Amino acid sequence: MKHKNLTIGGRELRSRFFLGTGRYPNPYIQNEVIRVSEADVLTFAIRRVNLEAPGEDAILQHLEEDRKFTYLPNTSGASNADEAVRIARLAKASGLSDWIKVEISANEKTLLPDPLETLKATETLVKEGFTVLPYTSDDPVLCKRLEEAGAAAVMPGGSPIGTGLGILNPYNLGLIVEDAEVPIIVDAGLGSAMDVTQAMELGADGVLMNTPVAKAKDPVKMAGAMKMAIDAGRLSYEAGRIPKKKYATASSGLPSFVSY
Amino acid sequence: MKLTVNGEEHDITARNVSEVVAHFNLEPKLVVAEVDGQILDRADWEDAAVKDGSKIELVQFIGGG
Numbered sequence: 001m002k003h004k005n006l007t008i009g010g011r012e013l014r015s016r017f018f019l020g021t022g023r024y025p026n027p028y029i030q031n032e033v034i035r036v037s038e039a040d041v042l043t044f045a046i047r048r049v050n051l052e053a054p055g056e057d058a059i060l061q062h063l064e065e066d067r068k069f070t071y072l073p074n075t076s077g078a079s080n081a082d083e084a085v086r087i088a089r090l091a092k093a094s095g096l097s098d099w100i101k102v103e104i105s106a107n108e109k110t111l112l113p114d115p116l117e118t119l120k121a122t123e124t125l126v127k128e129g130f131t132v133l134p135y136t137s138d139d140p141v142l143c144k145r146l147e148e149a150g151a152a153a154v155m156p157g158g159s160p161i162g163t164g165l166g167i168l169n170p171y172n173l174g175l176i177v178e179d180a181e182v183p184i185i186v187d188a189g190l191g192s193a194m195d196v197t198q199a200m201e202l203g204a205d206g207v208l209m210n211t212p213v214a215k216a217k218d219p220v221k222m223a224g225a226m227k228m229a230i231d232a233g234r235l236s237y238e239a240g241r242i243p244k245k246k247y248a249t250a251s252s253g254l255p256s257f258v259s260y
Numbered sequence: 261m262k263l264t265v266n267g268e269e270h271d272i273t274a275r276n277v278s279e280v281v282a283h284f285n286l287e288p289k290l291v292v293a294e295v296d297g298q299i300l301d302r303a304d305w306e307d308a309a310v311k312d313g314s315k316i317e318l319v320q321f322i323g324g325g
Contacts, residue, residue: 020324021324022325049266049319051284060290071321090299093300096321188325
């Protein structure tokens with residue numbers, strides 16, 4: 001079966017699985033998850049170096065260097081556009097990537113994105129030449145506005161970060177996908193393979209996950225499940241499901257009935 | 261010389277950003293430096309003089325979604 005690869009910002013990706021790198025039990029499991037997931041895009045956060053124990057939190061030293069990845073740093077920790085822009089510039093100065101996931105949370109309890117600040121940061125960073133992938137609310141109009149601001153892909157949340165509540169508003173996600181002219185990546189809130197398949201069947205171009213894999217009982221096994229769910233959902237979307245009907249239709253036509 | 265590094269005051273002998281990073285035994289290619297609000301490319305560290313009272317931020321990539 002021929003698969004069409006996802007392209008974002010002119011870059012063709014090997015996979016529709018965007019994988020977060022936080023909260024794994026240890027670096028060995030993390031590397032196994034990365035391998036099994038076959039993810040191309042890996043996300044990171046930016047924080048101050050702990051000067052007492054500099055190696056402790058650093059992530060890049062743990063990654064296997066024989067594979068090439070697309071690095072997607074995020075602006076987590078930012079609560080407004082200015083902070084997000086500063087973090088984005090720091091990330092770019094690393095020389096690793098000019099991709100940036102704009103993530104601006106104004107509420108500690110829900111970590112829901114601040115839509116106005118997200119749009120503002122997206123506008124600024126696009127002008128500065130970043131490949132911008134904003135994490136945002138699942139609002140169709142807002143997603144369109146981010147696309148118009150020059151986002152390379154738009155990443156609506158299924159539900160709040162780390163909740164595993166799945167896709168709370170599949171209707172909205174369907175509208176977002178239908179109207180989008182840039183890739184739509186469902187980011188945040190997914191809990192299991194079922195949620196992932198649903199996102200892909202609704203037409204999402206990819207999914208971004210961290211907690212549901214890292215905190216699963218067996219993260220490596222879950223990485224495999226999520227990968228297959230992405231493939232299954234995508235194929236199902238491309239194949240085109242049957243419409244839902246109220247009453248039954250026999251699989252074999254009536255003329256073939258033999259018993260009277 | 262007194263420098264504020266990541267919000268803490270440190271007494272360090274260093275002429276430029278490269279030497280500050282070396283002072284803390286950091287792996288240069290994992291670190292991004294900002295001096296007095298100015299983000300620096302790694303190639304410019306040697307030429308970026310630090311002075312008494314400079315505010316330096318040293319950041320790195322950590323795990324995240």
